[in-house]
Amino acid sequence: METQRIIEFPHKNMDKRPRKRPRLTWDMPPALPPPQLSYGFFQVLPAIYCNQELGNGVVPNIAYSSMFYRGVPRNGSPPWRPDDKDGHYVFAIGENLTSRYRILSKMGEGTFGQVLECFDNEREEVVAIKIVRSIHKYREAAMIEIDVLQRLARHDIGNARCVQIRNWFDYRNHICIVFEKLGPSLYDFLRKNSYRSFPIDLVREFGRQLLESVAFMHDLHLIHTDLKPENILLVSSDYIKVPDYKFLARTTKEGSYFKNLPKSSSIKLIDFGSTTFEHQDHSYVVSTRHYRAPEVILGLGWNYPCDLWSVGCILVELCSGEALFQTHENLEHLAMMERVLGPLPQQMVVRADSRRAEKYFRRGARLGWPDSSTSRESMRAVWKLPRLPNLIMQHVDHSAGDLIDLLQGLLRYDPSERIKAREALRHPFFTRDPKRYGYPL
Template sequence: MAETMAKMESRKEKHNKPYKFTQLMPMYSLVAGKPLNSSNFSRNACSISRIHRTEKNSEMEMERVTELTMDRRPRKRPRLGWDVLPGESPKAQLGLFCGQEIGNVTSHAPSRATSDLPSSLFVKDLARNDSPPWREDDKDGHYKFELGENLTSRYKIHGKMGEGTFGQVLECWDKERKEMVAIKVVRGIRKYREAAMFEVDVLQQLGRHDMGGNRCVQLRNWFDYRNHICIVFEKLGPSLYDFLRKNNYRSFPIDLVREIGRQLLECVAFMHDMQLIHTDLKPENILLVSSEYIKVPDYKGSSRSPKNASYYKRIPKSSAIKVIDFGSTTYEKPDQTYTVSTRHYRAPEVILGPGWSYPCDIWSVGCILVELFSGEALFQTHENLEHLAMMERVLGPLPQHMLQRADRRAEKYIRKGRLDWPEGATSRDSIKAVLKLPRLQNLVMQHVDHSAGDLIHLLQGLLRYDPSERLAAREALRHPFFTKDHLRRF
């Protein structure tokens, strides 16, 4: 009797035991293998009731099913660039739009396996509670901030260093590394976010190959903060353009131009070896490593009194530079014809449209060197036809084969096999702007006392019209302008 009662109690206990989530999985397959939802819920409920045979018990089981199958897990975020296995380098991903407020996530990832990463960003050590109040971005998508606020708990905002089309650059204190850094806060607009993620990917690649960090700006960190991609860089000195501007656009000594040119070409050669084209080389994107400078008398302005502040000009204490802004960088591809480069540093093949590649960077280097030793941009224009006319004024006529290969956009600048100038000029002022330009040789002789011959020959190689005949970066580095045993002060 006791044995019979024990069996009945065991059967009753088994019957009343709630079904686990895994026990219900076979029933999901009854409805095309889909998870339990409002459309197939009733059909699965019928299956459950048939199993238990009694209406009362089926209702009890339905309550249990509803409770057990309810998804109480936090919302999952997309897989991010820092979701990597130990030892792997985080890789930036295009189209990452996560918008959550996160801190130095990259510092967490390398020491943790992918399976250990949290399913939500709003967890301990990642979500930050000491952030400033939420503010709407301005009408252009720029991040709004106040001095002294935190940009995640790691970075404290000290000031604004600059602003551009991409966003803002903020000077911040890195609390972990105890150093000042520059943080590029990209506008919260899709196309700028995508460009920023590509820049992060390029910077990571450059950093893996430029171990000493001697050529390109170093990426310290990156994160997504309130829908703004934030890229953390080492803090460097002013750009060459800012230094020239604060120096009243007075030229650099030729020895300093030589050292800057050498480093710039080394950086370009390094990138080209990696099949990367910068496409936006200009003085604004070349930074001095140090902000320190000395003042020396400007003998060209000897008519000024020594008591006049403009009697002295600034000379950087160090010639060390680094290239920045890889947002426009691209991999080498055949038949690239879209417009690249800032106007003053744009190569003729970009304007004429037959296609461009590595040599467009070399043309930009040539224009930059002229600006450094003269203090002025070589081609100061904002219009294509005038730009081409300026090139012919300084460097001679454009070759026929390049004019013949011009695409439809540039055909209007050509007439009867030559540049439509001055007939096609838009104004008298445009014609005057072209006529006032000297030939390249005369321009160099006006500003350079020694090494003029070598510099002229180098520039003629850097500024050749035909990109196939233009010097490559490593060829230029072997030029006598760089290899001769010059007496240098820098």
């Protein structure tokens, strides 16, 4: 089998699903020789000033060896620059972020700020630094995230479950959080692989680790609240090419005979900016739309089970290559749930927030979909969905029965009846065959 670094996969039919925030690509770039200008004994990197993007919309990725840094002064500070209009830090490729970190590239951006790839001069390793916008509410949220990250790090023996915080500091009114450098997210891997699903045995390993991470957080009285493939990162960027037998009979396009699979199944959770302690207020809306539990939509309040619903949606997506509920509106979302999982239980409908009950249900009982404002596109999107068992059997060649039973526990409407993380880990889907199927953890 061919082994190589992820640079770019062919991707078409790009997913246009609305997301809560832009996703980050934490891919490790291929090593390239740095551009150098020689001045005496020093090698100086030309500065490339960055606000949001360069002129062509691409920020170059350059991997630097520690040898390069030994020839560069480490204590120089970049000139002070005002933040942009949205409070983002304005930086230049090659300059310092404090004397310890040198900026290599821009990796991503979200509502919180930016993520930069940097070289840690002290530890001589590449890290990812989240630079939070210089706005009060985002600075406050960042300090809460740091508290959660440090709590997780204290208890995560072996550093196997969640992304590790290396350091944090306040730089020119920006909270900066330093993380270990990981590979791409499961969503980015799917996207760059033309949304070709993962084999069921690999999904099993991802699911096992994801549930272990969720159980670990719940044991610490923490609820992630934003589980989704974008927030699950592969530890390594390495992948292998394998024949894609499902496509062999349908296409002759170059490259379609093969699909890419991660060389290692090791994953870690990221993005704890929305993580909530059990004792905090749980009245507001949480989770990215596609992974949002019914109790959140109905205004019934939420707790640990909302994470398990998200896990169920993620496992279906990893098996099929597509989000289970591709929707952007609450009523349509509930209609999709009923199409896949059956009618909502009456006890949940009765307890729903009165404003929502009037909006979503007819006479307080039956879901009011479709209504006069429902588009043909929405109706097609709902009616094309199969029942959960049929959906899984379309994509899973073996272990389908065990996976369906597990998903029926994870996607149970009533959160009080939903399977818990540690119970799910004891499910036959994970315990029936102890072999690792060639995917080292």
